Amino acid sequence: MTPQQPVRLPSLPSTANLWRTGQLHESGLNSRAIKALVRHGKLVRLRHGCYIRAELWEKQTGPVRSRQLIRAHAHATLTTSAGGYVYSHTSAARLHSLYLWDVDDLVHLLLPGNPSSERLGKDVRGHTRPWTAAEVVTLSGLRATSLERTVVDCAMMLGYRQALVLTDHALRLGADKALMGCMAEGLQGRRGIRTLRLALAHADPRSESAGETLTRELLTRLKLPLPEPQVQVATRAGKYRLDFAWKEKKVALEFDGKTKYFDYKPTAEALFQERQREKALTENGWTFVRMTWADLFREHEFKSRILAALQR
Structure with a gap:
């Protein structure tokens, strides 16, 4: 043979x-x-x-791949910074490097007209809501909606928790909340306006990840006592910043889901230092509750753990 x-x-x-x-x-x-x-x-x-x-x-991570798909659309269609397309909605959010949670990889465009879906392609969604020159920026050679316009468009298209994740991060990056409120005033009666208003009302720029945003939302929805976010506590091992803390109860809530969703892996040295700080805080009477992504969807168990920690 x-x-x-x-x-x-x-x-x-x-x-x-x-x-x-x-x-x-x-x-x-x-x-x-x-x-x-x-x-x-x-x-x-x-x-x-x-x-x-x-x-x-x-070799590319998940977020980089999502941006690469937008680049692929621009490359395939010869889209440039001077072209007629404006990348919008979640595509603009990716170009701004905003946190997105549970969102597909469709390419979103603002267009002056309303071409057929066959012409755009199965992976593209066209939108025709008018825009102004002030609502367009150039990001790495591609025209995209501004940070504020991107939040408004996304919040009116996504679910509340998805919108809150994105709005938290946009505020952290410097988005103008008052400007977004003015934009919302001009969109009364539009589909999704309620979600936008709720996201603007409850957004908090102190949130440092999608997981922290969703944790805060869950605490609010379960009507649990709300902790203070990003609390610094001094210990013999130095200062330790907690994701959330009920300071009067000395209860810390830490979210440990960064690895899966943000391609972040702590080094052995960082893990060692974290254990040392946590040990020092425990010696000072602090109780730790650690959360993962899975815990966000075990609401009854999550509520019981928090109440038990606060009662101790």
Whole structure:
């Protein structure tokens, strides 16, 4: 039996990592060669007419991949900072590097007209609500809605908790709450306006992650005593900043879900220092309640843990 010969694949261009189909053709790769490169894991098709080097794609984190899909749309459609498209809603949020929770990767655009969905593509949603020049900024060469307009558009499209996560972070990045309130006044009667108003009313720029925002929302919804966020406490091991604290009860609530959702992994040294600080706080009479993402969806158990800690 003759041993199977290894497949000889054509080479990808040595320059760039993101290509339109036409660019690959110009480099000598026909449609059959492109399909072979995709099939053997050397090339990844991001959307119709746009491919990325697989080696690069595999190294990218989730948030970076989501932004890469927007770049792929811009590259495939030859969108530039002077073009007619304005990236909006969750696409603009990603270009602003805002926290998003439980949101799909559809590309959202503001358009002067209302083209058919077939023309835009299955992965694109077009929106036609008018915009002003002041509501458009350029981010890494792409036109996108401003921070404030992005929050308003997203909050009117998403659920309340999703909107609160994004609004918290936008305020932390410097978004103008008064300006967003003025925008909301001009949108009375629109679908989603109630969600926008609730998010603006309850947003808190002290929240440092989506998990902290959702924890605060859950505490409020369960009618539990509300702690103070980002509390600094002095110990013999130095100052320790707690995610949440009921200072009079000496109860700390810490959210430990950063790794899964924000591609953050604490170093061994950081973990050691955290254990030392926690030990010092415990010696001073503090009680710790630690939360993960799973705990956010075990509401009865979460409430019982908090009440038990406060009663101690």
